[in-house]
Amino acid sequence: MNIEESVHTFIKHTQMGIEGQHIVIAVSGGPDSMALLHFLYKERQKYNIRITAAHINHQLRGDESDQDEHLVRAYCEQAGIAFISQRVDVKRYAQEQRIGSSLAARELRYSQLERILDKVKGGYLAVAHHGDDQIETVLMKLVRSANALQKPGMEAVRPFHQAILIRPFLSLSKVDIVAYCEENRIPYRIDSSNASSAYTRNRFREVILPFVTEENPNIHMHVQRYQEWLSEDQDFLNGLAEEAMKQVVLDKREQIVTISIDLFLSVALPLQRRMIHLILNYLYKKSARITSVHIEQTLTMLGANNPSATLELADGLKVNREYNRCHFVRNEQNELNQITKELKVPGKVFHSLGEVSASSVSQEEPVGPHEVLLDLDSVQMPLSVRVTLPGDRINALGMDGTKKLNRLFIDRKLPKSLRSEWPIVTDANGCIIWVPYLQRSRIAVVTEKTKNIVKLTFLRN
Incomplete structure (x- = not known):
């Protein structure tokens, strides 16, 4: 099978669905992207596609960067391919964001490609990652990734912005692509920074890739x-885990998820x-902060015999175990809870946690645990509702002296995650009248x- 047949087979195998689409091609000027540009231009009638070449000049290599842009522009003008170029200041952005130049270049590049897709109303973005890139990515993730549940490598097809990102060359090796360029006399330039050992990917490319490809030339496949x-x-x-979650989750809000520990532990470990x-992904809004260590620590806590425990994860997220419940809480200290009303x-x-109401009644009547009757003439008005404060004590009915609310919560087995939020009713002197x-x-x-x-009533949410 020749190179072009291999790519056609891969496009069909991965169901890229490019037929009839407008494809924006990210073209740097290197052999990979120039080969991809040539291939899609040559096969535009086969797939009934429109193409636009997009070049992002990172301005990191001075005149070399400008020559890359000139090469792509000249090729597109000669072939009659629509061409758009954008310049970005990677060095300044990296300093402002306090990130490395490689990450800064990637973020700026993809943000500009999003704008170009919007401008030309493109439905697809094609990038020239190939099989060697895939090997490097998989090995780098195995060595460096902190999250074992991430996808192992790059996907051939995935959503991107309002479009679809595709990688048609993942079935090819670098050797294949260079041979394709030579055979079809496709011009290209070599990025001198690819030889720098300052970049992690380059070290994998120069040290590890030659070894594994020598062991097996078809390892990219x-x-x-x-x-x-x-x-x-x-x-x-993940689909099975989402189904299991429906039975395990007891409460789910913007910043808190509560699960049943018994039901959770009844599910298979992979789920x-x-x-x-x-x-964690739901609470963090993204998976970047989630590590395998977080998952292992949480599993250990849930499988232990301790009735209560607290685990602090990154960025203010806490995992609180209380008897048969576990609360995953993000930014649990809500300023609104500290207001006295x-x-x-x-x-x-x-x-x-609910609604506290007061109403006048004509005579004494039976009340439940969520209600209490007061002698209005004996209360220092007005009444207030607030949360607990350090040192709070109550003149508890049925016992002498006072009792600390902390001790009360423990004795009554109020879940620890609710103690800082639990409402209490006080009189005008700040004396605690009722803990619902x-x-x-x-x-x-x-x-x-x-x-x-x-009559005071507390109705839980």
């Missing part, structure tokens, strides 16, 4: 198959790992002499 099969397995297992990954009679206060569901005070107890009764 095996690695590509490994990437495809393992990615499909990952997608399948447990992926469920934790899904939860006045509770009028009649009236309502909306709290993070848990304890009322000796203050303002209704007696036979009570004339005005107020």
